Amino acid sequence: xxxxxxxxxxxxxxxxxxxxxxxxxxxxxxxxxxxxxxxxxxxxxxxxxxxxxxxxxxxxxxxxxxxxxxxxxxxxxxxxxxxxxxxxxxxxxxxxxxxxxxxxxxxxxxxxxxxxxxxxxxxxxxxxxxxxxxxxxxxxxxxxxxxxxxxxxxxxxxxxxxxxxxxxxxxxxxxxxxxxxxxxxxxxxxxxxxxxxxxxxxxxxxxxxxxxxxxxxxxxxxxxxxxxxxxxxxxxxxxxxxxxxxxxxxxxxxxxxxxxxxxxxxxxxxxxxxxxxxxxxxx
Amino acid sequence: xxxxxxxxxxxxxxxxxxxxxxxxxxxxxxxxxxxxxxxxxxxxxxxxxxxxxxxxxxxxxxxxxxxxxxxxxxxxxxxxxxxxxxxxxxxxxxxxxxxxxxxxxxxxxxxxxxxxxxxxxxxxxxxxxxxxxxxxxxxxxxxxxxxxxxxxxxxxxxxxxxxxxxxxxxxxxxxxxxxxxxxxxxxxxxxxxxxxxxxxxxxxxxxxxxxxxxxxxxxxxxxxxxxxxxxxxxxxxxxxxxxxxxxxxxxxxxxxxxxxxxxxxxxx
Numbered sequence: 001x002x003x004x005x006x007x008x009x010x011x012x013x014x015x016x017x018x019x020x021x022x023x024x025x026x027x028x029x030x031x032x033x034x035x036x037x038x039x040x041x042x043x044x045x046x047x048x049x050x051x052x053x054x055x056x057x058x059x060x061x062x063x064x065x066x067x068x069x070x071x072x073x074x075x076x077x078x079x080x081x082x083x084x085x086x087x088x089x090x091x092x093x094x095x096x097x098x099x100x101x102x103x104x105x106x107x108x109x110x111x112x113x114x115x116x117x118x119x120x121x122x123x124x125x126x127x128x129x130x131x132x133x134x135x136x137x138x139x140x141x142x143x144x145x146x147x148x149x150x151x152x153x154x155x156x157x158x159x160x161x162x163x164x165x166x167x168x169x170x171x172x173x174x175x176x177x178x179x180x181x182x183x184x185x186x187x188x189x190x191x192x193x194x195x196x197x198x199x200x201x202x203x204x205x206x207x208x209x210x211x212x213x214x215x216x217x218x219x220x221x222x223x224x225x226x227x228x229x230x231x232x233x234x235x236x237x238x239x240x241x242x243x244x245x246x247x248x249x250x251x252x253x254x255x256x257x258x259x260x261x262x263x264x265x266x267x268x269x270x271x272x273x274x275x276x277x278x279x280x281x282x283x
Numbered sequence: 284x285x286x287x288x289x290x291x292x293x294x295x296x297x298x299x300x301x302x303x304x305x306x307x308x309x310x311x312x313x314x315x316x317x318x319x320x321x322x323x324x325x326x327x328x329x330x331x332x333x334x335x336x337x338x339x340x341x342x343x344x345x346x347x348x349x350x351x352x353x354x355x356x357x358x359x360x361x362x363x364x365x366x367x368x369x370x371x372x373x374x375x376x377x378x379x380x381x382x383x384x385x386x387x388x389x390x391x392x393x394x395x396x397x398x399x400x401x402x403x404x405x406x407x408x409x410x411x412x413x414x415x416x417x418x419x420x421x422x423x424x425x426x427x428x429x430x431x432x433x434x435x436x437x438x439x440x441x442x443x444x445x446x447x448x449x450x451x452x453x454x455x456x457x458x459x460x461x462x463x464x465x466x467x468x469x470x471x472x473x474x475x476x477x478x479x480x481x482x483x484x485x486x487x488x489x490x491x492x493x494x495x496x497x498x499x500x501x502x503x504x505x506x507x508x509x510x511x512x513x514x515x516x517x518x519x520x521x522x523x524x525x526x527x528x529x530x531x532x533x534x535x536x537x538x539x540x541x542x543x544x545x546x547x548x549x550x551x
Binding site for chain 1: 464473
């Protein structure tokens with residue numbers, strides 16, 4: 001359970017990025033955070049991981065206030081939060097395997113990690129995860145040899161091998177094509193269900209957010225202007241988040257969603273069983 | 284009803300300096316200064332002319348190069364220079380890794396940063412010859428003074444470029460490693476080192492051949508090595524031996540150059 005209370009962030013430039021945000025994310029919930037650029041979405045998840053220091057407020061992960069932690073405790077808390085980044089943020093000159101094992105750095109000592117002598121259980125888990133996303137045959141490739149979709153799947157493995165309780169996902173589909181974007185979002189959603197993870201996903205694509213999240217929080221200028229189910233995103237709500245625009249083509253039709261079988265304009269939600277062939281198409 | 288006549292609009296690239304007055308003042312000022320400088324440069328053409336045959340005699344004294352009569356001394360000088368080069372490059376790089384890491388603004392805390400930058404500035408502000416003169420006074424003639432000189436000079440060169448390379452790294456990659464709960468050393472090893480490594484190897488090889496060339500020069504002021512041998516040859520008016528030494532230096536520098544170029548391409 002993640003409980004954010006009165007989270008405020010003022011950058012050194014004086015910009016007030018977050019104006020007292022309150023969000024509770026129960027265990028196992030996948031929440032999408034939407035809003036225009038500069039609304040503070042990235043700041044929220046960076047504050048949770050303390051890559052950005054909050055100005056005030058509290059962030060409790062399972063009743064531990066992350067804001068108050070010292071350096072050593074913060075390292076231990078970070079192990080429990082997996083981050084998936086915009087533009088993947090893989091270390092390009094390290095191999096796929098090394099990138100995945102980066103997620104274990106918080107659990108092993110320096111010499112062990114320096115000599116790349118990770119415990120066998122970590123290596124087994126890394127192979128299991130790579131196999132799960134269809135990349136186990138790429139383990140010794142350098143990360144910069146992979147395509148965008150493949151890189152993001154390595155990024156997902158790196159976050160999951162931390163054995164996190166919470167996933168923080170920052171624009172996972174920002175530089176991916178529409179099909180790959182859907183596959184990546186579906187993968188994240190499936191993995192969250194499998195592992196009963198909660199997740200905060202920052203995302204620009206409203207349709208993707210509606211398809212893959214159980215709950216949507218809309219942020220505008222550092223304030224929450226919407227917090228509710230995906231179907232509650234009416235044109236009026238979107239206007240309050242993003243400003244005036246013609247929203248008719250953006251929103252998933254609520255009535256069609258309610259009525260019986262899935263319609264064509266609803267993305268087909270395949271059963272959560274990834275087969276290698278489908279993922280191998282992501283090259 | 285009006286017929287819209289669109290007059291064709293003129294366009295010219297905007298000048299670098301906006302004010303025309305300023306532009307002309309600077310151009311004329313520069314021209315006048317150059318003219319004055321050339322006029323007052325003391326060139327004695329008659330003397331230059333007289334010097335030509337003397338120069339020719341001097342150059343012809345180099346031929347044929349004599350490798351044989353002083354070969355033992357040449358071999359010893361080369362061995363000493365190579366020793367100096369290898370040891371000072373290794374020691375210099377080892378020292379500059381820590382100084383350079385401290386001098387990277389994005390990863391070092393402010394006091395460490397300013398201290399390391401000061402070390403680099405001191406190292407860089409003295410030319411190798413000046414350092415060599417100083418260290419020869421300190422440690423006496425011989426290759427040890429040369430080794431200290433080259434190590435110290437390597438810190439300034441390598442440390443600065445190392446620090447700049449760290450500052451230019453992609454922060455997102457490093458941040459992702461930090462977000463996993465890595466300790467500082469693990470963060471450097473996984474997030475920073477892979478990003479700077481290829482360039483560091485390339486620069487190390489480049490510094491190796493700089494150090495070899497410098498080792499020939501600092502020998503002249505007493506830092507040992509092939510430079511000392513060369514200096515002795517000149518002092519004894521043994522120009523044919525000097526020519527042999529110069530040829531050996533050129534060959535080794537070229538070998539280093541090609542070798543390091545090849546290795547650098549391979550590392551990238």
